[in-house]
Amino acid sequence: xxxxxxxxxxxxxxxxxxxxxxxxxxxxxxxxxxxxxxxxxxxxxxxxxxxxxxxxxxxxxxxxxxxxxxxxxxxxxxxxxxxxxxxxxxxxxxxxxxxxxxxxxxxxxxxxxxxxxxxxxxxxxxxxxxxxxxxxxxxxxxxxxxxxxxxxxxxxxxxxxxxxxxxxxxxxxxxxxxxxxxxxxxxxxxxxxxxxxxxxxxxxxxxxxxxxxxxxxxxxxxxxxxxxxxxxxxxxxxxxxxxxxxxxxxxxxxxxxxxxxxxxxxxxxxxxxxxxxxxxxxxxxxxxxxxxxxxxxxxxxxxxxxxxxxxxxxxxxxxxxxxxxxxxxxxxxxxxxxxxxxxxxxxxxxxxxxxxxxxxxxxxxxxxxxxxxxxxxxxxxxxxxxxxxxxxxxxxxxxxxxxxxxxxxxxxxxxxxxxxxxxxxxxxxxxxxxxxxxx
Numbered sequence: 001x002x003x004x005x006x007x008x009x010x011x012x013x014x015x016x017x018x019x020x021x022x023x024x025x026x027x028x029x030x031x032x033x034x035x036x037x038x039x040x041x042x043x044x045x046x047x048x049x050x051x052x053x054x055x056x057x058x059x060x061x062x063x064x065x066x067x068x069x070x071x072x073x074x075x076x077x078x079x080x081x082x083x084x085x086x087x088x089x090x091x092x093x094x095x096x097x098x099x100x101x102x103x104x105x106x107x108x109x110x111x112x113x114x115x116x117x118x119x120x121x122x123x124x125x126x127x128x129x130x131x132x133x134x135x136x137x138x139x140x141x142x143x144x145x146x147x148x149x150x151x152x153x154x155x156x157x158x159x160x161x162x163x164x165x166x167x168x169x170x171x172x173x174x175x176x177x178x179x180x181x182x183x184x185x186x187x188x189x190x191x192x193x194x195x196x197x198x199x200x201x202x203x204x205x206x207x208x209x210x211x212x213x214x215x216x217x218x219x220x221x222x223x224x225x226x227x228x229x230x231x232x233x234x235x236x237x238x239x240x241x242x243x244x245x246x247x248x249x250x251x252x253x254x255x256x257x258x259x260x261x262x263x264x265x266x267x268x269x270x271x272x273x274x275x276x277x278x279x280x281x282x283x284x285x286x287x288x289x290x291x292x293x294x295x296x297x298x299x300x301x302x303x304x305x306x307x308x309x310x311x312x313x314x315x316x317x318x319x320x321x322x323x324x325x326x327x328x329x330x331x332x333x334x335x336x337x338x339x340x341x342x343x344x345x346x347x348x349x350x351x352x353x354x355x356x357x358x359x360x361x362x363x364x365x366x367x368x369x370x371x372x373x374x375x376x377x378x379x380x381x382x383x384x385x386x387x388x389x390x391x392x393x394x395x396x397x398x399x400x401x402x403x404x405x406x407x408x409x410x411x412x413x414x415x416x417x418x419x420x421x422x423x424x425x426x427x428x429x430x431x432x433x434x435x436x437x438x439x
Contacts, residue, residue, distance in 0.1 A: 072110045147163050148166045166275075192225065217301070329436055330436050341354035354403065367383065
């Protein structure tokens, strides 16, 4: 506050000097006592108005480069100044009121803009060529952590999600909740000692499996080592489903996990090798070589299905967006993995049953009226936005809390969120789904 006052005074000293000069001039030049008092009073009003104006400018100037931009505060101050001047300068009253109203509208619009989730701009990341095959195990593990969490050292940061999107479903540390998928702590050891030895896995006998998929590809067979099990789990999640983590209603015969070498995630074999290396190294274990891990994936992913390595695109920072709003709404649902858990009418592939069916044009008004609802939404769009950014505010009966990640307010841009809200607001039970907008 002291800095603001100093800045305002330093900016306006010429104007203050001119107004004080007018005050002295009026005292000398006006002989009528009533007129002199009126001129003096209006001059004081002008001094106050000038100070408020420069205070508003200083407020915005000082805070512009900070974490919060206080333009709405500055515009509100200018609005108050304009209406105050209109009371005492009647000959300019109409003009000042019009100006004040314009600033009031601008303050409201900028305040609404600041309320929406913000997307931080900046220069695109510097291109870098990565040769995963020549990296040391630690370097490869670092790249794996970037792919999983978006950055080195981000694995314990709530909401850190990288290109692989693994934290949307999996937990990686003891005591951390992972209701949609198993906790991956200790998976290098458990893969060989527990998973492969489970009678339901049917090692070496894929035809006997009771899961949706028997093999990752025709003739691929089953895993014979712990590393091959990890590779098979990534490339064919429904070849074996850990008890309790199957798609709801399938009796654990189908996994909700997508094949991560396919869109929208599309990790290449070198990237998958980096991810797996991190799973070993972070536990202090010796990881298989890059060649061994890659070979384990080649067993389960035919060459025609292997995505190309995009070496010119870094894994991305921990704050990287899942969708920036330039995508179509079906692409946004896919990138955010909504289709894995929800059935969304009109969206291809959105047949999940882990979460409620998203017919929000019908559901939202009913849930707002539910006595158990404790949120602040008063309309369908508000309820949908609240459900996306704060899913624990209201949990639909029959579904557990903490199933849906609470990071989408930071991982989806304002534009992406708006497209989700606009689409789901039109989806109603028993009615044809709305068309997917082209952009």
